[in-house]
Amino acid sequence: MDNSTDREKDRKEVTGSDNKDMSVTILGSGTCVPSLKRSSCSVLVETGNAKILIDCGSGTIRRLLECGTEIYDISHILLSHFHPDHTGELVSFLFANKYPDVSKRKIPLSIIGGRGLSNFYAGLKEVFGNWIDLMPCVLNIIELDTKKNDIRLEDAVLKYVPVEHNEESLAYKITGSKGCSVVYSGDTDFCDNLIKISCNADLLICESALPDELKVKGHLTPSAAGEIAAKAKVQKLLLTHFYPECDKVDIKAQCRITYSGELILAEDLMKIYLTTDNRSGLLP
Ligand SMILES: [Zn+2]
Numbered sequence: 001m002d003n004s005t006d007r008e009k010d011r012k013e014v015t016g017s018d019n020k021d022m023s024v025t026i027l028g029s030g031t032c033v034p035s036l037k038r039s040s041c042s043v044l045v046e047t048g049n050a051k052i053l054i055d056c057g058s059g060t061i062r063r064l065l066e067c068g069t070e071i072y073d074i075s076h077i078l079l080s081h082f083h084p085d086h087t088g089e090l091v092s093f094l095f096a097n098k099y100p101d102v103s104k105r106k107i108p109l110s111i112i113g114g115r116g117l118s119n120f121y122a123g124l125k126e127v128f129g130n131w132i133d134l135m136p137c138v139l140n141i142i143e144l145d146t147k148k149n150d151i152r153l154e155d156a157v158l159k160y161v162p163v164e165h166n167e168e169s170l171a172y173k174i175t176g177s178k179g180c181s182v183v184y185s186g187d188t189d190f191c192d193n194l195i196k197i198s199c200n201a202d203l204l205i206c207e208s209a210l211p212d213e214l215k216v217k218g219h220l221t222p223s224a225a226g227e228i229a230a231k232a233k234v235q236k237l238l239l240t241h242f243y244p245e246c247d248k249v250d251i252k253a254q255c256r257i258t259y260s261g262e263l264i265l266a267e268d269l270m271k272i273y274l275t276t277d278n279r280s281g282l283l284p
């Protein structure tokens with residue numbers, strides 16, 4: 001058996017083949033700090049027919065290409081909030097959809113976010129005009145109603161709750177058609193809403209911006225993220241949004257103070273499969 005066949009066999013074993021409901025690819029595990037190793041925030045969630053980008057910080061388009069996904073295939077962009085490390089490449093993403101060939105996008109694109117999204121997009125339009133306007137009926141701007149808490153995305157369900165960072169900040173939970181679920185915290189401080197929405201999730205992608213000893217308001221640390229994951233009884237916790245200070249300390253050890261379950265530290269282009277038999281596979 002040659003190496004490629006071996007790899008294919010391994011892939012089947014870790015993905016759980018037919019039981020796969022969702023895949024999650026970390027596109028950017030970093031922050032606003034320029035880094036070759038860690039792009040700004042972005043995650044790709046693929047479930048059923050939906051290819052959902054969560055956040056769109058700088059480096060997102062390059063990382064998408066590196067994991068074999070075209071911008072034209074993205075059906076939804078969820079914005080956790082409007083800080084530039086989460087939205088900085090949105091303009092480039094929209095502009096790239098117009099050239100060189102507008103017919104390459106065969107599906108509509110929905111941009112979804114919290115309070116103020118329509119104004120945020122209107123502001124970008126004031127600066128960039130038609131350069132970021134897609135063909136009629138292609139682009140939908142969906143400002144979520146905070147009086148409700150869920151909408152459908154193709155076969156998946158999207159739930160959302162406000163979290164403690166900016167006025168518009170939301171955490172998202174995506175549940176696939178087979179019942180697997182992933183929660184994305186966005187940027188937040190310690191927050192009961194995040195515990196509630198993460199309850200029994202298969203995977204919690206949680207920000208852990210700075211080590212315990214450098215805690216700042218509006219962000220979590222490894223032990224705080226671990227406490228949220230433990231209280232929510234998640235299957236797996238994946239820490240992300242690492243400032244460079246995090247790469248100098250033992251993040252896992254800090255998280256282990258509060259959390260004893262499965263723990264993953266994000267790296268760019270890491271891919272995780274969520275399957276109905278509670279097995280997940282991790283590919284480099
Ligand atoms: Zn932020």
Ligand SMILES: [Zn+2]
Nearest residue numbers: 083085086187
């Ligand atoms: Zn951030």
